[in-house]
Amino acid sequence: MNERQNEILRMLIGESNHYILVRNITDQVQCSEKTVRNDLKAIQHFLEGISSAELIRKPGLGVCLEVNEEDEKKLFGLLHSTDSTSSDQDDERRVIQIAYHLLMDTTPVTSQDFMSRFYVSKAIIKRDIEKIETWLKRFDIKLGTRQKVGLTLEGTEKNKRSALSRLSEMVNHPALIHDFMKDQFSSTEFKVVNTELKEVQRKYALRFTDESFERIVLHTLLMIKRTKLGQIISISEEERLFLQKKTEYRWAVDFLEKLEPFFSIHFPDKEKAYLTLHFLGGKYRSQKDTLNQSFQDDNPILLKVMSMLVDRVSQSTNIDFTNDRELWEGLNVHLHSTLNRLEHGLPVSNVMLHEIKKMYPYMFDQMMLSLVDINQSLALDIPEEEAAYLTLHFQSSLERIKNQHLTTTKVVLVCHMGIGMSQLLRTKIERKFYSVNVLGSIAKSELQDFLCKQEVDLVISTISLPEINVPHIVVSPLLENSDEERLEQWLKQDKRSLKRSPEESILLKYTNPFLVFLQQEETNKYEVIKKLAASLYSKGYVEKEYIESTMIRERMSATAIGAGIAIPHGHPDLIKQSSIGIATLKEPIEWGVEKVSLVFLLAVKNEEQKEVKQLFSEISSLSEDPKKIQSLIVQQDIMNFLSVFKNE
Incomplete structure (x- = not known):
């Protein structure tokens, strides 16, 4: 869809399940009713492909978007993604095949060869080649053209194989790679x-x-x-x-x-x-102490990284992680493979990076802060992809610490999608429910043995299971809203499993009308960050160096957390008084792989950890409320804007 159609859909989501007059839409997007009617047809076509949402049009009432809560969140997220939401999978399959042949063929190939093979125009092949050329630069592979010869690649065999193994990073539907590789x-x-x-x-x-x-x-x-x-x-x-x-x-x-x-x-x-x-560089499921010890002996820096990481995160969060044996074991196994990959120049990738940043912005930020010091002290370059994996380890540890003194419902997870996704599912469940104690994440083949050795109250699985003597439910690996409701329904019979209650709003405590900037016209994220940081400095809330520290932090890892929200921030040592600068943008701007319309510049002192955690939790909850976000984005009056944050 084009930008005008995206804006119309944002309006409809903001008033979902209520009618909007077409003339109100035309006033907002400044075009004719005929154009809007055509746009609504395009929007309906778009919706049919990805959700159960439906446009209802009634004379005299206008148009209404009928949508459930789950699809509403999904649509809002898509509107704030820089990935093309109408991406044609056939186009992606073609790009994958062209890239694969360029990397595998030992002789030059021409654009005409690809035109004949895929029955598309020269312009389309040219566009595909340009996309592939940009992507190959990440692997130090140069795509060249020799007249009357064809397209050639210059790069080492090691880099070519690395690119071949990471073709999924070039497309929006990584599952296509699995099918393509099976055919090879x-x-x-x-x-x-x-x-x-x-x-x-x-x-x-x-x-x-x-x-x-x-x-x-x-x-x-x-x-x-x-x-x-x-x-x-x-x-x-x-x-x-x-x-x-x-x-x-x-x-x-x-x-x-x-x-x-x-x-x-x-x-x-x-x-x-x-x-x-x-x-x-392979990752292993947790092993016996003997193997863990051999990991440390094999890489002496491993224990140093683990110790520094646990110490720094414990210090920055005011939570003692040092006595969690399961955390130490998980870090041992995980960091062993990571340090080996970094040492030998193998890539560290994480397809769940943006999902983790969105779900756990507070813990991810603590991880990035700790890794800055560790990277500098030990001359390492541990990237944000790795910070996201480590976030899951510490988030799981946090939930274990919280649950130590509670009577729990004992649960085992059966996940078919690998340790990363099973860890994500685990932390989602533990985040939503106070007393669910996840005993472990296992493969389907390991379930019977596990049930023989452990007392289990419930099995939660991402795939169908054979008949077993323990209650079980099947959920999506991403734990959708419907899964949550079914799980909550099952747990209601047990008083131990209470759903978490939302905490009171704290955002208003740290901001004021002089730190709020509505309908800004900046087109670059660094301009927005600089403007907000400068406003905090001018009011005496931060040191002058804080402005530059926010830029440095943003370059390390984009601070967008999904749903059109970004939370840039600088080093806490440069904060004089806790404060928050806020901006809304007239047009969404690119922020990493997201598009952002609402920016919170967070400057909260380390000593106020309770408030920091509550603040991150509040913003995370806001990211799951499309109506509230849309009402904030369109506000023209600062006091009305701030009133949206007041508890009802």
């Missing part, structure tokens, strides 16, 4: 690699996460295909000798030797060393 290899090839990798796990008592297992399978299949094409990985002799001394090298050798007869191939030592990197 036979089912027998997948089966053989899966079987032999499981044998390695059994032989060496390993437990890869589902995510890591699938990644190693994909890297192995790509390695086989590239090796057969004569495209061998390049690793220095020094690095090869270093990797050969690793325990993981033995795993790689055993694994590849089993594959050689089936694929009629011989893997060079450099390929074995390269696969060792992926074993080193």
